[in-house]
Amino acid sequence: MINKIVSTVEQAVADIGDGATVMIGGFGPAGQPEELIDALIAQGARDLTIVNNNAGNGETGLAALLKARRVRKIICSFPRQVDSQVFDGLYRAGHIELELVPQGNLAERIRAAGAGIGGFFTPTAYGTDLARGKETRLINGRGYVLEFPIHADVALIKAERGDRWGNLVYRKTARNFAPIMAAAAKCTIVQVHEIAELGAIDPEAIITPGIFVKRVVRVERAAIGSRAGFQAA
């Protein structure tokens, strides 16, 4: 019997190794798998490369992982925010490497990894500093930049509901990067608010088919809006 459900977040992240590349879902706090990140902090893996849209908000979640000095490098599109003080401090002190990627290129590079694409030409960033040193090509008179996929060892994501095969549905804009990260990582670990019986999720509505998922763990819903550290940015 296929059963991807594990009972605790500690079990779910137990084998993440030092030096791993870890994708973390979320756009700011929406969709951020906070309990899995807390478990990763407790687990102790270090020298990590993190892929996320941002570089942490406030002092919790990704910001707490950064603060614990477990992250060697971050690949993201929008690190600087009103509440990114943890990242800002580490970056200014030279304690963290930043690879800045335009948001759509970040998404497409993650998607490409999951889809087995070896590289792609994109018009985004053509002629700008973020394309410096990259191969370019004129296609039908328009400038494009060659970009490569971003693969990961692990993806930590959050979904609304999942079943024992790993089929997932999300909630509103908390979906953001999760479906493409799920496909781009060797080991995708999902925290869900609800475990569904197999067959209970409408097959027409499944957003991430279970093939992309390794582990599913249930986490109680928290009142994100009231959580300390949340701030509109």
Place this chain on the structure above:
Amino acid sequence: MNKLNRDQMAARVARDIPEGAVVNLGIGLPTLVANHLPRDREILLHSENGVLGMGPAPAAGDEDYDLINAGKQPVTLLRGGSFFHHADSFGMMRGGHLDFCVLGAFQVSACGDLANWHTGAADAIPAVGGAMDLAIGAKQVFVMMEHLTKQGESKIVEHCSYPLTGVACVNRIYTDLAVIDVTSQGLRVIEMVEGLSLDELMSLSGVPMRSAQAEAYA
């Protein structure tokens, strides 16, 4: 002359968004455009974090932090609205499916180069987000900004001194002084505020412009 205030600028941009358009409004000044879209037009707002058919801010107490806009503020969803993941969302831009985007800017050059993501200052932490994708993606790229910096320097320039967001990507510029089209023959002034002449506008801007048919704001 009567400079437009931020709401008047937003109302002016909103007037040019037609029925049925799909629009992405950038963070900051462009967000104000949403408040001025004519109610008799059905216009779809796109937010790059994965919403089409975004509605206004919720009433106090009704915030849902799983439903936010690109500025990470709580929003609502209109009936018929949809959610999608980031690769689809940016495919909508890059694939040319968005009719308009409205962006803020530090500078726009006479040939439509846009600089709006980074001052290039040595101590600044760079952050780009979706700016570069929007700049090259939407069918029409509108820029909305004050005409002059606080120091009185023109933000419309011959060549951008700040790092570029996109090359020759801006179609129209809305400022507190004028509405200006970027054309292959240079900048073409569509409208100016009352009491401002084309010569004065050019002298403030320091770049050549021609008049479409200089008319005062209604």
